Amino acid sequence: MKVALRYQELFENRHNNADEADRQAMLSEIGVKSVEELISQTIPSAIRRGQSLNLPPAQTEFQFLDEFKKLASQNKVYKSYIGTGYYDTFTPNVILRNILENPAWYTAYTPYQAEISQGRLEMLLNFQTLIIELTGLEIANASLLDEATAAAEALHLLHALKKGAKAKADTFFVSDRCHPQTIDLLHTRATPIGVKILVGDHRTIDLTNENIFGALLQYPATDGAVFDYSDWIASAHELDIKVVVAADLLALTLLTPPGEMGADVVVGSAQRFGVPMGYGGPHAGYFATKDEYKRQMPGRLIGVSVDAEGNRALRMALQTREQHIRREKATSNICTAQVLLSVMAAAYAVYHGPEGLKKIAQRTHALTQLTALALKGLGYEVLTEAFFDTIRVKVADESVVKAATEAAEINLRYFGDHTVGISFDETKTYPDAVQLIGIFSTLVSKSVNLDEVESALSWEFNEVLTRQSAFLTNPVFNTHHSEHEMLRYLKSLENKDLSLVHSMISLGSCTMKLNATTEMIPVTWPEFGKLHPFAPKDQAAGYQTLFKNLNDWLCEITGFAAMSLQPNSGAQGEYAGLMVIRAYHEARGNTHRNIALIPASAHGTNPASAVMAGMKVVVTKTDENGNIDLADLKAKAEQYSENLSCLMVTYPSTHGVFEESIIEICQLIHEHGGQVYMDGANMNAQVGLTSPGTIGADVCHLNLHKTFCIPHGGGGPGMGPIGVAAHLAPFLPGHAVVSGVGGDQAISAVSAAPYGSASILTISYAYIAMMGGEGLTHATQTAILNANYIKARLEPHFPVLYVGSQGRCAHEMILDCRPFKQSAGIEAEDIAKRLMDYGFHAPTLSFPVAGTLMVEPTESESKAELDRFCDAMIAIRNEIAEVEAGEADKSVNVLKMAPHTQSVVLVDSWNRPYTREKAVFPLPYVKASKFWPTVSRIDSAYGDRNLICACPPLEEYATAE
Numbered sequence: 001m002k003v004a005l006r007y008q009e010l011f012e013n014r015h016n017n018a019d020e021a022d023r024q025a026m027l028s029e030i031g032v033k034s035v036e037e038l039i040s041q042t043i044p045s046a047i048r049r050g051q052s053l054n055l056p057p058a059q060t061e062f063q064f065l066d067e068f069k070k071l072a073s074q075n076k077v078y079k080s081y082i083g084t085g086y087y088d089t090f091t092p093n094v095i096l097r098n099i100l101e102n103p104a105w106y107t108a109y110t111p112y113q114a115e116i117s118q119g120r121l122e123m124l125l126n127f128q129t130l131i132i133e134l135t136g137l138e139i140a141n142a143s144l145l146d147e148a149t150a151a152a153e154a155l156h157l158l159h160a161l162k163k164g165a166k167a168k169a170d171t172f173f174v175s176d177r178c179h180p181q182t183i184d185l186l187h188t189r190a191t192p193i194g195v196k197i198l199v200g201d202h203r204t205i206d207l208t209n210e211n212i213f214g215a216l217l218q219y220p221a222t223d224g225a226v227f228d229y230s231d232w233i234a235s236a237h238e239l240d241i242k243v244v245v246a247a248d249l250l251a252l253t254l255l256t257p258p259g260e261m262g263a264d265v266v267v268g269s270a271q272r273f274g275v276p277m278g279y280g281g282p283h284a285g286y287f288a289t290k291d292e293y294k295r296q297m298p299g300r301l302i303g304v305s306v307d308a309e310g311n312r313a314l315r316m317a318l319q320t321r322e323q324h325i326r327r328e329k330a331t332s333n334i335c336t337a338q339v340l341l342s343v344m345a346a347a348y349a350v351y352h353g354p355e356g357l358k359k360i361a362q363r364t365h366a367l368t369q370l371t372a373l374a375l376k377g378l379g380y381e382v383l384t385e386a387f388f389d390t391i392r393v394k395v396a397d398e399s400v401v402k403a404a405t406e407a408a409e410i411n412l413r414y415f416g417d418h419t420v421g422i423s424f425d426e427t428k429t430y431p432d433a434v435q436l437i438g439i440f441s442t443l444v445s446k447s448v449n450l451d452e453v454e455s456a457l458s459w460e461f462n463e464v465l466t467r468q469s470a471f472l473t474n475p476v477f478n479t480h481h482s483e484h485e486m487l488r489y490l491k492s493l494e495n496k497d498l499s500l501v502h503s504m505i506s507l508g509s510c511t512m513k514l515n516a517t518t519e520m521i522p523v524t525w526p527e528f529g530k531l532h533p534f535a536p537k538d539q540a541a542g543y544q545t546l547f548k549n550l551n552d553w554l555c556e557i558t559g560f561a562a563m564s565l566q567p568n569s570g571a572q573g574e575y576a577g578l579m580v581i582r583a584y585h586e587a588r589g590n591t592h593r594n595i596a597l598i599p600a601s602a603h604g605t606n607p608a609s610a611v612m613a614g615m616k617v618v619v620t621k622t623d624e625n626g627n628i629d630l631a632d633l634k635a636k637a638e639q640y641s642e643n644l645s646c647l648m649v650t651y652p653s654t655h656g657v658f659e660e661s662i663i664e665i666c667q668l669i670h671e672h673g674g675q676v677y678m679d680g681a682n683m684n685a686q687v688g689l690t691s692p693g694t695i696g697a698d699v700c701h702l703n704l705h706k707t708f709c710i711p712h713g714g715g716g717p718g719m720g721p722i723g724v725a726a727h728l729a730p731f732l733p734g735h736a737v738v739s740g741v742g743g744d745q746a747i748s749a750v751s752a753a754p755y756g757s758a759s760i761l762t763i764s765y766a767y768i769a770m771m772g773g774e775g776l777t778h779a780t781q782t783a784i785l786n787a788n789y790i791k792a793r794l795e796p797h798f799p800v801l802y803v804g805s806q807g808r809c810a811h812e813m814i815l816d817c818r819p820f821k822q823s824a825g826i827e828a829e830d831i832a833k834r835l836m837d838y839g840f841h842a843p844t845l846s847f848p849v850a851g852t853l854m855v856e857p858t859e860s861e862s863k864a865e866l867d868r869f870c871d872a873m874i875a876i877r878n879e880i881a882e883v884e885a886g887e888a889d890k891s892v893n894v895l896k897m898a899p900h901t902q903s904v905v906l907v908d909s910w911n912r913p914y915t916r917e918k919a920v921f922p923l924p925y926v927k928a929s930k931f932w933p934t935v936s937r938i939d940s941a942y943g944d945r946n947l948i949c950a951c952p953p954l955e956e957y958a959t960a961e
């Protein structure tokens, strides 16, 4: 009775594979008696943490939501007129429920396995089309992290393109009318690569300065002014200066696109296309440029190609130029981007269509104009002449305006020079404008006749600034405007994609664990979604508590002294951490310390981030066991001792092994005056058992979208906060607009928003709150148990590369597929594609070792699911054996021809040397629940030779059909 009275359903039992009988069966398959025995064989005792995690007691799912609602209600949702790059918007409910709140969309992975990702690839192609057509440029990628980092990527691009007379130019001009957070971030990103930022008035700047190689303008400007930049850009071009324009997408439905004004690159944010402000994110940054620069463009590009049957099929284009191939030659470190948010923005455009978007923009503009004219009528000086949605108004006393508007739960922007900014958006109505005008009228005890004002409204853009060109003429933007059409369109795309709602996705290094429904629920609460990142802090008390607790918890988990929640991806975390190390060395007068030692097996973002942080990369060897080659590391640490900045090391290693020598490695680096940067992507093997702090690292980023349950979203969003030891805490990044962020010697910002993608921190918060210290520790143990179980089952069939000294893997393992090339002509990719026929997404392909598969099951998979996966892998091994034995054809076999679509097998004349049943129902479970790939093997090279990265416009559509 006593027990029953206090029984609580533990969330950890929903998150972890926790069935006791299964656990026993798995342990005996592995050949150990207990989980503790397995762990002690896996993790060197020298690095085990002394104490168990000291975290608040685990909450049940329902307790958590109750408590969290109270915390959320401490956030005050005021009407935002702050603008500055963030605008309130309505997420159409059909998109809210069917994309943002739908695990089929949010649990998908980056579409590397394109044959089972055609749905989101289609929507990303829509996104690229949207960006191309609104900006008037030729090519666009499928999102960057935010507007400010997109501007920085543009700077990097132009810097890399410099040639001729400009080859040595080192100055990038930035209009002082750009958003302040963008200017701040450009300072961060320019300094380490030796670029100077020159901020000034674009109307008076002397462009003949031969050091200027590029420029950034804002359109409309941060204070709302709309300038015709055509002549300016033309004269810049004459001087061989390339121009980036940061542009607002909604404005571009009415205004002449920057591409038509001659801009070389256009960047910005797609936030106001249906994505909540979320106190800073996540939102999709966009990047568009000219066709001639496509090979230097950062981020991922979706393109059209064909499959083995000659059907149209989409996939990521130009993959060979991606950052992980270029490594230390990379100019960008973008890996995780903002796929889910670009999918939402594209869906928003599909739902509204060009006419709907224009109407929204026109209403927004009309309300702004009404307000501007009314304020003028009241005697206010409105400083903005031509504007779209934002005006800047002179006021006698900003604090009086602030008090009056905040009393009415309204936020304006305060420039601090007796002017205020007022930005309208999609959500604002006529009564909202009337209310705001009313406040301004009370302040001066005057009134204005709004009917008269209204009759004076006009479309006052001059002809040059009025958009003449059509946009979004493709049928996809013109047919799904009723909710039924939209619902069915979204469903049709969803059905093409394999995600965690179908089966385990065992992507090594990516940690595709459960993204629990309870963790996801608060993300779409308006208390989190509707806050502007620059809203007064006293309106964000709920968020501040969330940040504080999450900081404390992550410090406890990592063993560090302080955290920064600003970096909005793992790679941004790397960059932030390296910049902090750089600042630390500089503060001690060691500006010369610029060498980053990076093992050959490191993730491609590591060297890319180091280069962006102004470091020189020295690659160190790995030994035949996959460990860091200690002798080589020692030699290089000595050789570069004088200039050593840091070592970047992944732990457990990218090979899935806890290296015994890690403590020694950290000491060695410290002895040579360097810092240890730990890539925390593999934190899922550490939580509760060891920690970066215990091991001796100085900085570490956490991929919250891996270890801490933020779903991958099909390639973003993510969050990559960094933890640091006490001596580095003073340098944690600050923010130009929001005070009280970062350390007291803070480096400038690494993201546009002070707390990165704040609204999804709720997910990691929920995870930790519901798991508690014990639950988290069990998760790590279970992740290691699950991995070693798979290893035990698959080892007789596939060689496992690299294991620890006692034969165990950590939370992932590498299956060597290279021998099959020799024995049967079968490559790892064939196995990856064949897994689709079995209903599985492939493990990580060819990272960190070419020709291998890296399997990471995570703690959230049951024994039944692990067995299903192992059965599939073993069956595939038998299929390989048939080829080896000459029983199956060498080129026309189930592996080489995989994946099999319905249209391939449902034909009257079947002439392949294997049966259709074998092709599509290779094991009994597949018959019971079949996932059908919608295209067969995609020919990537074809699409790269004939690069098409947008939906055809209407006129071409007819001929294309």
Ligand SMILES: *Cc1c(COP(=O)(O)O)cnc(C)c1O
Binding pocket: 334, 335, 336, 509, 510, 569, 570, 571, 572, 603, 605, 606, 650, 654, 679, 681, 682, 703, 718, 720
């Ligand atoms: C995922 C990953 C990264 C990059 O993280 P993003 O969030 O994609 O930028 C870096 N290192 C390793 C080992 C990873 O697995």
